[in-house]
Amino acid sequence: MNYLRLLAEKFPTIESVTNELVNLRAIMHLPKGTEYYFSDLHGEHEAFIHLLRSGSGVIREKIDALFRSSMMEEDRSALAALVYYPTTQMARARKTEQNYADWCAITINHLVIVACEVSAKYTRSKVRQTIDPRYAGLIEELMNTDGTDADKRVYYREMIETVVQVGCAEGLIKALCHLIQQMTVDQLHIIGDIFDRGPRADRILDELMKHHDVDIQWGNHDVAWIGAMCGNPVCLMSVLRIAISYNGFDCLEDGYGINLRPLSMFAATTYANDPCERFMPHVLDENEFDPVDPALAAKMHKAVTVMMFKLEGQLIRRHPEYEMEGRLLLDKMNLEKGTIQIGGKEYPLTDTNFPTVDPKNPYALTEEEQNLLDGFQASFRHSERLRTHLDFIMSHGAMYKVANNKLLYHGCILVEEDGSLTEVELGGSRHKGRALLDYLEMHVRRAYHSEAPDSVDLIWYLWCGARSPLFGKDRMTSFERYFIDDKALQKEHMNPYYKHYDQPEFCEAILREFGLDPACSHIVNGHVPVKHGDSPIKAGGRLFVIDGGISKAYRSKTGIAGYTLISSSHEIQLAEHRPFHRGNDLESPETYTTVHIVERMPRRLMVEDTDAGQRFSRRIEELEQLLGLYRQGVFGEA
Ligand SMILES: O=P(O)(O)OC[C@H]1O[C@](O)(COP(=O)(O)O)[C@@H](O)[C@@H]1O
Numbered sequence: 001m002n003y004l005r006l007l008a009e010k011f012p013t014i015e016s017v018t019n020e021l022v023n024l025r026a027i028m029h030l031p032k033g034t035e036y037y038f039s040d041l042h043g044e045h046e047a048f049i050h051l052l053r054s055g056s057g058v059i060r061e062k063i064d065a066l067f068r069s070s071m072m073e074e075d076r077s078a079l080a081a082l083v084y085y086p087t088t089q090m091a092r093a094r095k096t097e098q099n100y101a102d103w104c105a106i107t108i109n110h111l112v113i114v115a116c117e118v119s120a121k122y123t124r125s126k127v128r129q130t131i132d133p134r135y136a137g138l139i140e141e142l143m144n145t146d147g148t149d150a151d152k153r154v155y156y157r158e159m160i161e162t163v164v165q166v167g168c169a170e171g172l173i174k175a176l177c178h179l180i181q182q183m184t185v186d187q188l189h190i191i192g193d194i195f196d197r198g199p200r201a202d203r204i205l206d207e208l209m210k211h212h213d214v215d216i217q218w219g220n221h222d223v224a225w226i227g228a229m230c231g232n233p234v235c236l237m238s239v240l241r242i243a244i245s246y247n248g249f250d251c252l253e254d255g256y257g258i259n260l261r262p263l264s265m266f267a268a269t270t271y272a273n274d275p276c277e278r279f280m281p282h283v284l285d286e287n288e289f290d291p292v293d294p295a296l297a298a299k300m301h302k303a304v305t306v307m308m309f310k311l312e313g314q315l316i317r318r319h320p321e322y323e324m325e326g327r328l329l330l331d332k333m334n335l336e337k338g339t340i341q342i343g344g345k346e347y348p349l350t351d352t353n354f355p356t357v358d359p360k361n362p363y364a365l366t367e368e369e370q371n372l373l374d375g376f377q378a379s380f381r382h383s384e385r386l387r388t389h390l391d392f393i394m395s396h397g398a399m400y401k402v403a404n405n406k407l408l409y410h411g412c413i414l415v416e417e418d419g420s421l422t423e424v425e426l427g428g429s430r431h432k433g434r435a436l437l438d439y440l441e442m443h444v445r446r447a448y449h450s451e452a453p454d455s456v457d458l459i460w461y462l463w464c465g466a467r468s469p470l471f472g473k474d475r476m477t478s479f480e481r482y483f484i485d486d487k488a489l490q491k492e493h494m495n496p497y498y499k500h501y502d503q504p505e506f507c508e509a510i511l512r513e514f515g516l517d518p519a520c521s522h523i524v525n526g527h528v529p530v531k532h533g534d535s536p537i538k539a540g541g542r543l544f545v546i547d548g549g550i551s552k553a554y555r556s557k558t559g560i561a562g563y564t565l566i567s568s569s570h571e572i573q574l575a576e577h578r579p580f581h582r583g584n585d586l587e588s589p590e591t592y593t594t595v596h597i598v599e600r601m602p603r604r605l606m607v608e609d610t611d612a613g614q615r616f617s618r619r620i621e622e623l624e625q626l627l628g629l630y631r632q633g634v635f636g637e638a
């Protein structure tokens with residue numbers, strides 16, 4: 001009764017209840033919205049924004065279907081490009097079109113046709129909620145005017161002409177383009193690793209925050225940033241190390257306002273005569289705002305790396321339960337001999353210049369290093385934009401998600417060699433499978449919202465610990481890759497999960513673990529780049545790995561520029577993208593995207609078949625009860 005009383009506050013009259021009932025019943029019989037899945041974006045903002053805004057090629061297909069017989073190929077390309085990048089394309093048209101006013105009028109007309117097409121399967125109220133409120137009345141009127149009636153046609157033309165005359169055509173065009181983008185991608189799922197390697201993760205987050213329905217499954221790189229924001233010094237040094245090693249100065253400085261000047265001064269003096277060859281940054285993209293000389297960037301890279309190994313050592317020693325003593329390597333170095341002792345064997349070091357490492361106390365920061373760390377911690381905390389982005393990652397993110405018969409997670413489910421679930425003891429209790437993910441998620445939230453020290457430390461474990469389902473490897477061999485030339489030592493071993501995940505029975509057992517029916521469910525996984533020649537479709541179609549090299553750093557491995565998994569009411573499709581170059585946006589998308597249908601639905605899926613449908617049917621039951629209470633006079637109308 002209490003719940004129904006609360007519900008009555010929202011629906012205070014019989015009429016409001018019946019209206020909602022009609023509305024919900026009708027929605028249940030609409031086709032399900034199209035869901036898009038992306039993973040491992042790794043800061044590649046241009047490629048990702050292009051894929052998202054173009055619906056990974058779907059918008060262009062719709063434009064072709066609508067206008068193939070009435071528009072030249074070139075004009076269809078231009079219309080598609082306008083939908084993706086309205087501001088730039090309007091600026092271009094302003095310069096090139098002889099009669100810009102006419103161009104605007106014709107363009108509005110075309111966009112209205114596309115908007116009607118992409119929103120046909122949604123309710124008017126849903127469409128209305130998506131339209132920029134400043135143009136909602138006008139766009140609705142344009143979309144709902146019957147073009148077959150002669151008088152209405154005059155009215156329609158008059159509306160568009162007035163818009164152009166009074167000077168609000170550009171705003172309207174933008175609002176229409178945005179509506180088309182949003183209606184194409186009804187739900188957006190990001191299977192982790194938004195940050196690191198590529199140039200501008202911050203711009204990806206701005207874009208995600210504009211979308212009406214996004215969820216994120218945290219990747220190991222995302223939790224490292226969460227950890228940095230919670231004040232975990234090792235996570236902080238680790239994200240700085242990766243950013244600097246990939247020349248990501250724009251994201252740090254222009255994007256998040258992190259001040260790198262003290263670090264550059266420290267590095268320039270501390271490593272003055274050190275060429276820091278192993279620390280030369282990978283330059284996959286030039287910085288637009290904060291170009292840094294690569295030789296100086298290498299010194300900065302070494303400075304943060306040494307600090308990271310020291311802080312890592314301190315954390316490992318605080319947590320014997322992590323069983324990571326094997327990663328304590330700074331104290332195994334003999335700098336005079338130029339060697340390191342590992343597993344009873346001596347290896348030559350490739351670098352012996354460690355001016356800040358005290359052999360008697362190798363894990364202690366020097367005073368200057370401590371000051372740098374304090375400065376960075378303050379800088380991270382004071383970055384409002386970073387805080388806003390991480391708040392979004394926390395509120396829209398989780399370790400995993402079950403959505404519409406799909407199980408989404410970034411890394412893996414930890415298993416033993418024989419494929420059985422690994423029971424993990426961390427923080428005093430033992431968990432496996434789904435319960436382990438729930439438990440770890442609780443710690444991430446606790447760390448973020450209350451900065452409980454054990455939880456904050458555990459976030460670093462999630463980044464690189466052997467029993468982290470986000471990492472899925474036995475160890476992170478950064479130290480060996482920097483300082484020891486031995487391929488065997490540098491090797492990271494994958495969890496047995498990755499040996500088993502091509503087996504249907506294995507994936508079916510995981511789906512059952514998460515309460516899903518294996519007959520009609522799938523796993524969507526990221527984290528491991530699908531190597532050239534390998535299939536992203538595993539276990540006979542039960543599991544999709546969609547880490548396909550949007551990240552430029554992995555293109556040579558994957559040979560392509562990413563996958564998008566698309567689940568519409570009719571089918572599941574996998575779009576495979578070829579490398580994206582800026583300026584390519586006017587090309588026909590067929591030249592860089594191929595779409596395969598992976599599975600056809602036995603019948604068209606409706607809203608009633610989805611999770612939202614289940615919520616609606618519960619709501620329908622409740623509203624029926626409420627209606628009964630009003631009708632029997634138990635509740636009075638307000
Ligand atoms: O090539 P880099 O940037 O040094 O990164 C290598 C590290 O990244 C990792 O692959 C983790 O990142 P991913 O989640 O993107 O795979 C580690 O296993 C590895 O040690």
Ligand SMILES: [Mn+2]
Nearest residue numbers: 193219220527
């Ligand atoms: Mn990953």
